[in-house]
Amino acid sequence: MRLDAKIxxxxxxxxxxxxxxxxxxxxxxxxxxYDIIVVGTGLAGASASASLAELGYNVKTFCIQDSPRRAHxxxxxxxxxxxxxxxxxxDSIWRLFYDTVKGGDFRAREANVYRLAQVSNWIIDQCVAQxxxxxxxxxxxxxxxxxxxxxxxxxxxxxxxxxxxxxxxxYSALMRQVxxxxxxxxxxxxxxxxxxxxxxxxxxxxxxxxxxxxxxxEGHAVVLCxxxxxxxxxxxxxxxxxxxxxxxxxxxxxxxxGNPCFTQIHPTCIPVHGTYQSKLxxxxxxLRNDGRVWVPKTPGDQRKPSQIPEAERDxxxxxxxxxxxxxxxxxxxxxxxxxQCDQGKGVGDTGLAVFLDFSxxxxxxxxxxxxxxxxxxxxxYEKITGxxxxxxxxxxxxxxxxxxxxxxxxYNLMSTxxxxxxxxxxxxxxHGANRLGASALMQGLADGYFVIPYTIxxxxxxxxxxxxxxxxxxxxxxxxxxxxxVTKLLAVRGRRTVDDFHRQLGLVMWDxxxxxxxxxxLTTARARIQELRAEFWQNVRVPGTGRDFNQSLEKAGRxxxxxxxxxxLILDALARQESCGGHFNDAYQTEENEARRDDANxxxxxxxxxxxxxxxxxxxxEPLVFENVHLTQRSYK
Amino acid sequence: xxxxIHLTLKIWxxxxxxxxxxxxxxxxxxxxxxxxxxxxxxxxNEQLTLEDKEPIAFEHDCxxxxxxxxxxxxxxxxHGQLKGTTLCQLHMRHFADGDTLVIExxxxxxxxxxxxxxxxxxxxxxxxxxxxxxxVNTGNAPEANTLPVPQDRAERAMDAAACIGCxxxxxxxxxxxxxxxxxxxxxxxxLLPHGRPEAARRALSMVRAMDACxxxxxxxxxxCEKTCPKEISIxxxxxxxxxxxxxxxxxxxx
Numbered sequence: 001m002r003l004d005a006k007i008x009x010x011x012x013x014x015x016x017x018x019x020x021x022x023x024x025x026x027x028x029x030x031x032x033x034y035d036i037i038v039v040g041t042g043l044a045g046a047s048a049s050a051s052l053a054e055l056g057y058n059v060k061t062f063c064i065q066d067s068p069r070r071a072h073x074x075x076x077x078x079x080x081x082x083x084x085x086x087x088x089x090x091d092s093i094w095r096l097f098y099d100t101v102k103g104g105d106f107r108a109r110e111a112n113v114y115r116l117a118q119v120s121n122w123i124i125d126q127c128v129a130q131x132x133x134x135x136x137x138x139x140x141x142x143x144x145x146x147x148x149x150x151x152x153x154x155x156x157x158x159x160x161x162x163x164x165x166x167x168x169x170x171y172s173a174l175m176r177q178v179x180x181x182x183x184x185x186x187x188x189x190x191x192x193x194x195x196x197x198x199x200x201x202x203x204x205x206x207x208x209x210x211x212x213x214x215x216x217x218e219g220h221a222v223v224l225c226x227x228x229x230x231x232x233x234x235x236x237x238x239x240x241x242x243x244x245x246x247x248x249x250x251x252x253x254x255x256x257x258g259n260p261c262f263t264q265i266h267p268t269c270i271p272v273h274g275t276y277q278s279k280l281x282x283x284x285x286x287l288r289n290d291g292r293v294w295v296p297k298t299p300g301d302q303r304k305p306s307q308i309p310e311a312e313r314d315x316x317x318x319x320x321x322x323x324x325x326x327x328x329x330x331x332x333x334x335x336x337x338x339x340q341c342d343q344g345k346g347v348g349d350t351g352l353a354v355f356l357d358f359s360x361x362x363x364x365x366x367x368x369x370x371x372x373x374x375x376x377x378x379x380x381y382e383k384i385t386g387x388x389x390x391x392x393x394x395x396x397x398x399x400x401x402x403x404x405x406x407x408x409x410x411y412n413l414m415s416t417x418x419x420x421x422x423x424x425x426x427x428x429x430x431h432g433a434n435r436l437g438a439s440a441l442m443q444g445l446a447d448g449y450f451v452i453p454y455t456i457x458x459x460x461x462x463x464x465x466x467x468x469x470x471x472x473x474x475x476x477x478x479x480x481x482x483x484x485x486v487t488k489l490l491a492v493r494g495r496r497t498v499d500d501f502h503r504q505l506g507l508v509m510w511d512x513x514x515x516x517x518x519x520x521x522l523t524t525a526r527a528r529i530q531e532l533r534a535e536f537w538q539n540v541r542v543p544g545t546g547r548d549f550n551q552s553l554e555k556a557g558r559x560x561x562x563x564x565x566x567x568x569l570i571l572d573a574l575a576r577q578e579s580c581g582g583h584f585n586d587a588y589q590t591e592e593n594e595a596r597r598d599d600a601n602x603x604x605x606x607x608x609x610x611x612x613x614x615x616x617x618x619x620x621x622e623p624l625v626f627e628n629v630h631l632t633q634r635s636y637k
Numbered sequence: 638x639x640x641x642i643h644l645t646l647k648i649w650x651x652x653x654x655x656x657x658x659x660x661x662x663x664x665x666x667x668x669x670x671x672x673x674x675x676x677x678x679x680x681x682n683e684q685l686t687l688e689d690k691e692p693i694a695f696e697h698d699c700x701x702x703x704x705x706x707x708x709x710x711x712x713x714x715x716h717g718q719l720k721g722t723t724l725c726q727l728h729m730r731h732f733a734d735g736d737t738l739v740i741e742x743x744x745x746x747x748x749x750x751x752x753x754x755x756x757x758x759x760x761x762x763x764x765x766x767x768x769x770x771x772x773v774n775t776g777n778a779p780e781a782n783t784l785p786v787p788q789d790r791a792e793r794a795m796d797a798a799a800c801i802g803c804x805x806x807x808x809x810x811x812x813x814x815x816x817x818x819x820x821x822x823x824x825x826x827x828l829l830p831h832g833r834p835e836a837a838r839r840a841l842s843m844v845r846a847m848d849a850c851x852x853x854x855x856x857x858x859x860x861c862e863k864t865c866p867k868e869i870s871i872x873x874x875x876x877x878x879x880x881x882x883x884x885x886x887x888x889x890x891x
Contacts, residue, residue, distance in 0.1 A: 051775040066696065067762050069802055070704045086782070122778070129778035131771045131826050133795040140785025158795060164703055165798060172770035179766040187759065210751055239698040273639075274669055278676050279700045380702065383726045384673075449775045497686045499679070543691050548653070549752040551694055552686065 003256070003607055003622045006410040007111045012628050013093075016115045019411070023458030031056035034460050035219040037204055039191045039246055041068030041174065043167055043441060044424025045225030047448025050173035052223075053182035055453055060217055061174070062189045062206060064241050064554075069171045072227060072239040073444060076163025077284035077377070079147060079155035080127075080441040082120040087144050089152040093117045098629060099150055100439060103329050104404070104432020105581035105597060106631050107262070107605070109624060111411055112429045119450040120442050124156055126449055130169040134158050146289055146327065147437040155438045160284050160376045166441055170448070189215070190554065191246045192485075193478045194222060194253045194420065201420035202468045205478045207486075209554060212547040214479050214486075216470035221419040221456055224250060225448070228403035228425040230263065232562045232569065233514075234506020236400035237269060237282040243558035244565045247407050247426050251568075255415040256607035256620060258408035258428030260565070261573035264435055264582045265515050266401030267333035270384055271353040280399040281384055283356075283377055285437050288326045288333070290361035290370065291394070293317050295354050299344030305355055305393045316340055320592075324636040331434045331582045331595070332636060334398035338515045339593065341397075348395045357393035398515060402440060404431040404582065405572070408607040408622070412455035413447060416607070419459060423447035428605065433581025486546040489556045494539030498555045501536050502562070505529065509566055517573055518586045526570045533563040568608060568617060575619055578602045590633070599631050639671040642734040646681065648693055649741045654749045660739075670730040674717065675700060675707060677729055694753040702726040702866065705801030708808070709754045710741040715805035715864045723803065723866040743808035747815070747851040758804045760850035761818060767846030768839040769822040771832050784830045797824040799867040806861035806869075812853030817861035819843050820877035821869050827880050837884035844881055 008019040026034070034057050038049045041063040049061040063071060085091040096117040101108055128134065128142070134156050135143040144153040158165040177183040188209040195203040195218070203218040229244035230236035251257045268283045294315045296308050316336055318325045326333075337354045340346060347353050362370050367390060371378070378389045385395075407415045407422040409429055415422050424444040431439060512518075512525035536559070544550040579588040579595035580602070588596045597603075604621040611618055644665040651658030663685070668677050675697050682692035698706040702723040709724060711717040717727040732738070740754065748756040786794075798821070806817035823840050826832030832839075848854075855874055862871045884890055 047775070054774040065698060065704075065706065066758060067802065069762070069765075070698055070706050072699060072704070074705075074801075075699045075701060075703050084781070121781075122776075124781045125778040126773070126775060128781040128784075129771065129773040129831055131794075131829050131832050133791050133798050133825065133829065135795075136786055136788045136791040138788050140787050140791075141782050158798075161703065161799065164801070165795075168798065172765065173773075173775075175762065175766045176770045176772060178762075185762075187762075239704060240700060241698050273671050276669065276672055276676050276680055278673075278679055281701045379721075380726070383702075383722065383728065386671075386728070386730060453775065495687070497683050499683060541686055543686050543689070549694060549755065552692060 001416065001609055001620060003408070003416070003620050004410060005109060005622055006412060007109070008411065012110060012114050015111050016118055020454050023454055024461035026457045026461045028056055032058060034058065035060065036221050036223060036456065037217055037219040038062070038223045038225060039204065040071065040225035040227060040426070041171070042071035042073035042225060042227055042424060043170055043444030044448045045071065046167065046170035046174045047445050048223055048225060048423055048452045049183050050170060050177050051449050051453045052456070053177035053180070059177070059183045060186065060219060061183050062186045062191060062204070064188065064190045064209065066187055068174055068185065068187065069168060071167060072242055073167045073441070074164045075239065076441055077160045077282065078286040079145065079157035079162045079438040080123065080166060081147070081154050081438040082124045082156060082442065083117055083154060084121055084124060086142060087153045091152050091154050096120060096154065100430070100436060101432065101629050102634060103436035104434050105595065105634055106432065106603070106626065107259070107580050107624065108430055108432030110626060110628055115451070116430050116443060116446050119446045122450055123442060123445045127166055127169050130173060132158060132165045132169045145286065147286060150436065151324070157286070160286070160374065163441060166445065170445070191226070192249060192482045192557070194250045195474050195478050196253050196417055197468055197472060197474045198466060200418045200463070200465070203470065203475060205475065205482050207482070210549050212545070212550065214482050216475045216479060218468055218470045218475070220460060220465055221421065223421040223423060223452060224407065224426050225423045226426045228406065229565060230400045230403050232505070232566050233400040233509045234502050235272065235277060235280050235510070237266060237280050240279060243561065245558050245561045247422070248561045248565050250407060250415065250417070250420060252610050253417065254610070255417045255420055256408040256609050257405070257568060258605055258607050259405040259572065260569040260608070261576055261583050262404035262433045262581065263400060264330060264402040264404060265334040265398045266330055267337055267398050268356065268396045269399035270381065271348060271350065271395055271397040281380070282399070282401060283381060283394065283396060285330065287356060287374060287377060290373070291326065291356040291358050292360060293326055293354055293356055295340045295345040295347060305357070314345070321636045328636045329434060329436060335515055335584060337398055353395040353397045355393040356396045358389065359393070362390065402435055404428065404433060404435055408605065412458065413451055414455070414459065418463070421452060421456060423452060433583055485557070486553065489540070489542050489553060489560065490546055492537060492540050492542065494541050496539050497541055498552060498559050501532065501540060502559045505532060505559070505563060505566060508532070513570055513573055516584050516586050519574065522570050522574050526567060529563065529566050529570065536560065536563055571617070572606055572608065575606060576602055594634070639669050641667050641669055642729065642732060644668060644732065645737040647737060647739045650693070650753050651750050653752060658750065668729050670728070672729045673700065673725055674711070674727040674729065675725050694755045696755050697725055700725040703801060705803035708743055708803045708805050710743065710808065712739050715743060715809045716866050721866060721868045743804055745807045745813035745852070747807065747813065748804065760852070761802055761804055761815065763850055764815060764819060764843055764846045765822065768835070768842040771826060772835060786829055790828050794825045794828040797821045797828070797869065797873050800869055801867055803866060805864050805866060807852060809860040809864040810853065811858055811860065812856060814855045815847050815852040816855040816874050816877065817865060817869055817871065819847050820873035823880055824873040824876045827876065836880060837888035838890045840877065840880040840884045841890055
């Protein structure tokens, strides 16, 4: 297999315009002859479904939740970037592009990132027109704020609920198309297989989560918008239903998986407090605009924060990174928190936390100002921990949050299977080895509103399609496989629950493939995962039947895929013998403990090809060519 | 400080919409007060699974109070007794050792039970389909700062837009009315200049859809406002009524 990223020729700023001109068009009357399947209804899926339906395509949209409005994009708090330069502080498309490439530690494709920056402004226009209630200045114009990893204010926000408001905007556009009959909505469905016929993605097999029925859905193209795989760590800021199944099933049908080891550990989360814990809660990193991160200077200092005098506190981010201070990118902030805790300076009952202190900001701006900016976040913190962050510093610790890796896609967002597109967090494309704050919302909506509507037309107009009905043998075979797997999971009837296995898998991953990785640890983890997977199929207990609403069965299928996928993630981490962004291998660091890239050998995107059950996947490399930015050691000092 | 409590749960079990349903009693032992309500249910379900019984079906997803998936009645209150809180954000420190908790699904004619505590709230999507949007195709939008929105108006629109669509307002209303839900969307879009062109049609159409889905009308009990985890105000219902009457009497829409 040869990876072709299909990056258009020409100077960077003109690539996308030129490409849009060169793409073939589907005439308006012909669009209704094409059926497009969209899986997932987060920012990418909802915006893609609505936009494709508006163009005239027949869209079938699937989600695992009871309503498309509940996709996990809803939980994004902080904001969405755009290069509007409203604050007149020096922003431009070029600077947003540059910041994103640098923030990703030079492991993303220049052309994709530039396009992302270019369409960022249209996204804001579109969302405002939909009625998204962004924050505004007194004069009625849109407000901006700064955000981690940037030295200017380019982030648009709707209190601490930006993801919710953007998603509800996209959801409302989707609902409008459902009402018009151009989108058929299939909620409470889980995609369990991709159907490939003559090398083209032609449909999916999905389980109806209420009736248990295994359904077949055919189409001319399939668009996966199924989010990231952070839950492979069990504890993460992802929602409970987030999973890798759709993308992993596509991988098994021939779509290469890109950079699975690029995972993002977010610095500002509420620390773990017990073994029963089911998920971790993110506190928006916008808090780092006003909160100061610190630990006691002396290891093992058990005093209350109020009793530790100023001189005995170490504001370690401000000390080490004077120009960015508390606003360093997420990977840097997370690794530094871990480093402090490893030195015994962590706080709280577990010693796995650092303070995030607002007392200076409250003194400077007054409680009312802080309350207006962060009120809902402070309230959320108090609900979970029972402590009042206006009175005592918050305690935070890094947690798995986002996955930059995902299915490999070309410039058109098409995977290595013809007609299989992958959008949003589910693909690997724009964030390299580390994502900057307020960029996920931007990418999800860029892909759905402004990229896929053009690129899918080029494919549909330029391809020949055999007539395919859902009784085709490829569908029948897939249904049989899916059914057998369900039966097999129910038949084990062992002594351990699905959650029990998932928790153990998560611990192995967190301990050995988390914020800092070593070759030895990764090798150990691989062996442990293989053992655990073998035990899973011998000893898991899945109650109930496959013929009705069965949440244990849903979870079991997802965990079974995580068990296999975890090994792929480890293999990728082992293959990448350098440190970059969220992938930090202890053996490769600068004297100041920053990630040390190896551009001579690893300036590529890794794309893993499935070669059969029980066989090692094959690694393909897409060289990353930087013609417009100079590769440097990332510095935030 | 965290401590451990023991509880008795009286939980509604129902195999499907056709099943009559019944309460079952289960102990919930050694519950840490730091747990969330849903984590407490997780613990009970792990135990039931190991005892070869079927775990209790309940809905949940983000577990941080924003997706609107979770929600049951706890001792007769939607999302439990704590103000401005979803069930996933209700922590066990608000219960006492020895408490008995009665846990039931949200009940309304428009919410058929799927299983145990899981109900079908798709009627809320159908109400949005009737007009809970601004008709703007991708690419149609003018530059974002073209229409200024006074800050206080934008803030009020945001207050209304905070609705998470959990449907607790319906479950706590004696009429099973969805007026708070509908009014939140109508208000958000009515307050913004971008939403004005379709305001009349939206109000009429969404109210009509609400009636067709089997939700009741509002008779000012204010239970919805009391129970709403996002503390959406019934001021929005007043605004919906104004928008509705204005549309019904003055506009050309019908």
